[in-house]
Amino acid sequence: MDRCSVGKDHDVAQDRMTRxxxxxxxxxxxxxxxxxxxxxxxxxAGSATAAQSGGASTSTLGPEGQxxxxxxxxxxxxxxxxxxxxxxxxSASTSAEPSPAVIGSTSAEPSPAVIGSTTASTSSxxxxxxxxxAVGATSARGAAAATSATAAASRGVKLTIDPSGTQGAYxxxxxxxxxxxxxxxxxxxxxxxxxxVLDAGGKIVPAQSSIVLDLRTLxxxxxxxxxxxQHDPLQTSQYPMATFVPNQxxxxxxxxxxxxxAKFDLAGDMTVHGTSKPxxxxxxxxxxxxxxxxxxxxxxxxxxxxxxxxxxxxALSVKDGGTLELQFAAxxxxx
Numbered sequence: 001m002d003r004c005s006v007g008k009d010h011d012v013a014q015d016r017m018t019r020x021x022x023x024x025x026x027x028x029x030x031x032x033x034x035x036x037x038x039x040x041x042x043x044x045a046g047s048a049t050a051a052q053s054g055g056a057s058t059s060t061l062g063p064e065g066q067x068x069x070x071x072x073x074x075x076x077x078x079x080x081x082x083x084x085x086x087x088x089x090x091s092a093s094t095s096a097e098p099s100p101a102v103i104g105s106t107s108a109e110p111s112p113a114v115i116g117s118t119t120a121s122t123s124s125x126x127x128x129x130x131x132x133x134a135v136g137a138t139s140a141r142g143a144a145a146a147t148s149a150t151a152a153a154s155r156g157v158k159l160t161i162d163p164s165g166t167q168g169a170y171x172x173x174x175x176x177x178x179x180x181x182x183x184x185x186x187x188x189x190x191x192x193x194x195x196x197v198l199d200a201g202g203k204i205v206p207a208q209s210s211i212v213l214d215l216r217t218l219x220x221x222x223x224x225x226x227x228x229x230q231h232d233p234l235q236t237s238q239y240p241m242a243t244f245v246p247n248q249x250x251x252x253x254x255x256x257x258x259x260x261x262a263k264f265d266l267a268g269d270m271t272v273h274g275t276s277k278p279x280x281x282x283x284x285x286x287x288x289x290x291x292x293x294x295x296x297x298x299x300x301x302x303x304x305x306x307x308x309x310x311x312x313x314x315a316l317s318v319k320d321g322g323t324l325e326l327q328f329a330a331x332x333x334x335x
Contacts, residue, residue: 156335160195165329168213172322187218202254206247233307258289275305296326
C-alpha cells in the first residue's frame with residue numbers, strides 16, 4: 001500500500017467522523033427544539049400537535065454513512081411532556097376543589113408554577129363560591145320580602161299588639177300644694193291588648209280592629225294620686241277599660257314594608273268613661289320583617305269625655321287637657 005492510498009483512506013475516515021459529529025450535534029439540537037415545541041404545543045393545542053411537532057426530528061447515521069430519520073424519541077418525549085403539562089393544566093382549571101386522585105395523577109412532584117396556579121384557581125373558586133352564596137342569601141331575603149309584600153297586598157295584614165313591648169300613658173300638668181309652678185304627672189300601664197286589621201287595599205277594617213287599655217293598672221310615682229284618679233274622675237270600677245277603634249290610616253305605606261320608617265295619622269273613635277269621641281293619633285313607625293314598633297300620641301281633655309279634672313288636697317289643680325301616648329310593638333301576619 002502506497003502513501004497515496006493511506007492518505008485517501010485517512011481522509012475518508014476523517015470525513016466520516018466529521019459527518020457523524022455534525023449529525024449528532026444536529027440531532028441533539030433537533031431534539032432540544034422538539035422538546036421546546038412540545039411544551040408550547042401542549043399549552044395551546046394539546047398532545048396531538050406536540051407529537052406532530054416532535055416527529056422526524058432525530059437523525060442517525062447508517063453503517064455506510066447514510067442518513068436516516070426516526071421520530072420515536074422526539075415523539076415519545078413530546079407525548080410524555082404534553083401529557084404531564086395537559087394533566088397539570090386540567091387539574092388546576094377543571095375543579096375549584098380537585099380530588100386527591102386528580103392532584104396525585106398530575107405529577108409526583110408538580111412544579112411550583114403548577115402548584116401556584118392550582119392554589120390560585122382553588123382560592124378564586126372558593127372566593128367566588130362565597131360571593132355567590134352571599135348574593136344568593138341576599139336574593140333569598142329580597143324574594144322573601146317581596147313574597148310577603150305580595151301576600152299582604154293580595155290578602156291583607158293583621159297587626160297584633162305585643163303587650164311585652166307596649167305601654168300606654170297619660171301626661172297632664174298639675175300644681176301641687178306649696179308650689180307656685182306646675183309639674184307633669186305621668187301614669188303608665190303595660191296592660192294593652194288588641195290588633196289592627198288592614199284589608200287587601202291597605203284600608204283599616206274597623207269591625208276587626210281595636211286597642212284596649214286596662215285603666216285599673218295605671219301607675220304613677222304617687223300611689224295617692226293613682227287611687228284618686230281611678231276613683232274620680234275615671235271611675236274604673238264602672239268603666240275599667242279605655243278602647244280605641246281605628247277606622248282610617250292616612251299616609252301608611254302599602255304594602256307594609258319589611259324595613260324603614262314612616263309617619264302617618266291613625267284616626268278613630270276613643271271610648272273613655274262610657275263616652276266615645278273621635279281622636280287622631282300621630283304615629284311614627286319602624287318596620288321590620290317580623291315586627292312593627294313605634295310611638296303614637298294624641299291630645300285630649302277630661303271634659304270631652306264627661307269628666308272633671310281631678311283636684312285633691314295635694315294636687316291643688318290639674319289642667320283640663322293633656323296627652324295620651326302609646327309606645328307599641330306589633331307582630332304582622334298575612335290574613
